[in-house]
Amino acid sequence: MGALLTPSRIATVQRHIESIVERLKPWSWLWPPMAFTAGLGSFFLVDRQQWLGAALALGLLFAWTLLLSEGLISRWLSRRGHPTPTRGVTTFIAQMIHQETLFFTLPFILVTTVWNSGQTLFALLVGGMALLSIIDPLYFKVAERWRSVYFVFHAQCVFLVLLVTLPIMVHLTTGQSLLLALGITILVALPSFWHLLKQRSLKRWCAFFGLTLLLAYGAWLGRIWVPPASLWMTSSALSPAFDVEQRLPQGSMALTPQAIRDNGLYVYTAIRAPRGLSETITHAWHHNGEPMDVVELNINGGREQGYRAWSHKQNFPEDPTGQWRIDIMTSTGQRLGLIRFEVAEDSQQASLADGEIHASGLSGLNLRRFIPGRANDKEAQQDD
Secondary structure (H helix, E strand, O other), X not given: OOOOOOHHHHHHHHHHHHHHHHHXXXXXXXXXXXXXXXXXXXXXXXXXXXXXXHHHHHHHHHHHHHHHOHHHHHHHHHHXXXXXXXXXXXXXXXXXXXXXXXXXXXXXXXXXXXOOOOHHHHHHHHHHHHHHHHOHHHHHHHHHHOHHHHHHHHHHHHHHHHHHHHHHHHOOOHHHHHHHHHHHHHHHHHHHHHHHHOOOOHHHHHHHHHHHHHHHHHHHHHHHHOOOOOOEEEEEEEEOEEEOOOOEEEOOEEOOHHHHHHHOEEEEEEEEOOOOOEEEEEEEEEEOOEEEEEEEEEEEOOOOOOEEEEEEEOOOOOOOOEEEEEEEEEOOOOEEEEEXXXXXXXXXXXXXXXXXXXXXXXXXXXXXXXXXXXXXXXOOOOOO
């Protein structure tokens, strides 16, 4: 083993790596669109070709393992008197992996974001990070001068790759994936605060653990702003009646107080999830900003148009007039969508529950029609 790891052999390997990096640099601009295409393909093919999504996700996690172990490898080589990789080479490799992560996960974030909510800020953050990763002067400036910011950037990329790949690879629920991703991200972000421990004292140890707990608490509070990257609402409807056998909303009525007292109100949602994934979602009813009822619904993944679920509210307050909102949430508080309507005495001002199914988010664009062969695909849908 020692003969295989002589300084001369390691130096030779490093020269080969540096030579490969120099040859790749002129073509590095191709990497982001390739990663974005891979993410898009993984997103839309995860049910039809689940092995492809899992293979892409596994490759991404393998690349991250190499990147996370880079510091350990450098210290191991240094302690044994071997030459260590140059900062420029390791930073370039890290940049490639960051680009791969950000552009691979971007389609998942764009499609699952509820754009009329705080999740828009998270999507813009990911988009900004992706842009930063391809602007070499700015990226290398952050990597060289602002190491704490760079570690936070790195931790956010770890969070994204775990959030996207865990449901695909091991069928963890959205909530389980979120909790695991948050925990690992906090561990990866801890090096950003290690400077507090250069002069070890009780005060600095308390500051270090205090910042760690604050980071964990802030991450948990911010979960509502994080899109559930493998789960999204494809369509929704409001109706006074419902065909349970066909699972379709029916009828039409103006949402006046008397109408909803007599008929109640059905809310229909179709939730898209990868095949094999089971989730619990909630319909959370709010009246004039005040929480009213929460209905839990179990869904199963695999149906292309989304798993059809509904709730029926009949116990309205004595005065139901005003603004109503139904939040469609995961069990851990991530927003899948929202439905707004108004109840008013004047039927002209009241919202109309017409049973019409409206496509939600990017699902209304029917992006699958751009994939060859999809239009004529007659694969049978599973019974949901």
